[in-house]
Amino acid sequence: MQELVRHIGIALGGRPAQALAGRLLLPVSKDTFLRSVRAKTEGAVAAPRVVGIDDWAWRKGQRYGTLICDLERRKVIDLLPDREPATVEAWLRARPEIEVVARDRNGGYGGATARALPGAVQVADRWHLLENASAAFLAAVQRNMPAIRKAIGVEILDPRLLTAAERLQFEGFQRRQQTNHMVRQMADEGVPIKRIVRLTGLSRGLVRQINRGEREDVFRIRESSLTAWLPRLEREWSGGCRNGAELWRRLRADGFQGSLRVVGEWATRQRRAVQAVPSGTRKSPPARRIARLLTIGRDHLTRADAIQVARIEAALPVLATARELTDRFTDMVRNARENALAAWLDEAEDSMLSSFARGLRSDQAAVAAALREPWSNGQTEGQINRLKTLKRQMYGRANIDLLKARLVAAS
Structure with missing residues (x-):
């Protein structure tokens, strides 16, 4: 009975144990449960190593x-x-x-x-080492926020900072913009569509799309029942209506026969296109979000985020260096690369992570043991x-x- 009282007391404490004991028809008070927990001491245990x-x-x-x-x-x-x-x-x-x-x-x-x-x-x-490294990089981003805000507003993007896949997408977008500008310029000069097709080698339908302004989205639009209503949608969008359901209701009132899904997809593409080429007047993201974007793999970013990251790294190469050092430190800790610690500390002491590196240097033996020991x-x-x-x-x-x-x- 005493062992039962003790185990219930250990598991539940005083009042909860008394409540359970009442259901089990054990007349034991909360104080008795607590005394049984305190009175029983463990036997001798092996010395810890x-x-x-x-x-x-x-x-x-x-x-x-x-x-x-x-x-x-x-x-x-x-x-x-x-x-x-x-x-x-x-x-x-x-x-x-x-x-x-x-x-x-x-x-x-x-x-x-x-x-x-x-x-x-x-x-x-090791978890605290990674957390301290992230905090040090965040502090570096916070110190550079004025320069980051200026960099985000720059409209010229250096393609050399993009990954191979991003560079292909960006170059395709630039070619489309150049083609669109050339076709619109000829149309404004009065050149007939047939001659534009003959001079440019583009299809007649594509030339018409460009003249109607249907190739300005960063993300391409497929032909659908919405095509004839695009000018109306553009006017409503420019007027401030950004809700897909509301746009669909307005078109339905004027005879549109398409579904809500078609209009909703168009509105989503419009929002993504606005985000894909950030303007200098947009509000700068907070430092914590920028730090997170800089440390995420580029392949996992959206087009808009990738453009922001490329602009920041182009304007602040010291921050790009700090990001690279943070990535290397994370890889070093996760893969237990003790032999890389000394070289990393030498590089980091001359970077924006210098304070963090000096702290690690003062505790280098324990940090090296973390990369070597399983504990x-x-x-x-x-x-x-x-x-x-x-x-x-x-x-x-x-x-x-x-x-x-x-x-x-x-x-």
């Missing part, structure tokens, strides 16, 4: 504790009431058998480990999530002895 250390919030932004996890056995070892380096150092000194300590880049934990266990290998957490703080982060669940379940009122008893016992 590889541990992970991270902080957790008693109250976010005000008070923090420290959680220590055995990474080999995947269980919580201890909870410390604060995250002071002296507390962590004392705990580590009492366990000289520890060989590896995984931690984030918090300087306090690193210093405490170096003083208490100078021979232990410190491993920086990380992912398990510790998972245990902290479990701890948060327990705190919420107990409405944040549990003392550290009760939290430790429930967390360690459940592990």
Whole structure:
């Protein structure tokens, strides 16, 4: 019976355990459940060899504790009431058998480990390394926002900055624009359509499309029941009506027999065409979105986003260099390329990521270990999530002895 009471208390806490016990016809109070959890202590456990250390919030932004996890056995070892380096150092000194300590880049934990266990290998957490690299690149983008806003307004695009597929699409668009201009110029001079066809080699239908203004979209329009209504649609669009359903209702009132889908697709193409060639008067995207666009593979961007990225990189080559360094660092961390770290640091210290590189240089041994060792703080982060669940379940009122008893016992 006592073991049953204890296990229910560990799983549910006080009040929830009392409520369940009532349904099971067990006359046990919440205080008895909590006493059973506190009274039972675990037997002797093997000395840890590889541990992970991270902080957790008693109250976010005000008070923090420290959680220590055995990474080999995947269980919580201890909870410390604060995250002071002296507390962590004392705990580590009492366990000289520890060989590896995984931690984030918090300087306090690193210093405490170096003083208490100078021979232990410190491993920086890989997720935090990637997150810090992203934050450093975002800071570089934020510092250059005035120049980025000017670059986005530039109307001349350097094709050398585009990928092969993008260059083909852009060159095709430019050829269409040149052809359209030539045909319209001849039409304005009074040249008959038959002579334009003979001089240019274009089909009669294509020349008529150009004269009617049906080849101005960046994304091509196929022939449909909408063709005869395009001038009317252009007038409505220029007048401010941008809703496909409303455009369709207005055309239906004048005798249009086509479907809503045809008009909706035309409106979608119009919106995409507007976005494909950004004008200098558009509002600049926020720094976080620009940073994300710069770090996404070009093949995964829309035409409009690819044009923006190309303009930014052309105007700010130092930002393009920072983006390349960020990509290389991400690849280095994900593929455990320790031998590339020193060269990367030398390059990054002369770039817009210099502050981030200097921080890595000061903790280079732990960063190199992160690229070499299999350990990380992912398990510790998972245990902290479990701890948060327990705190919420107990409405944040549990003392550290009760939290430790429930967390360690459940592990």
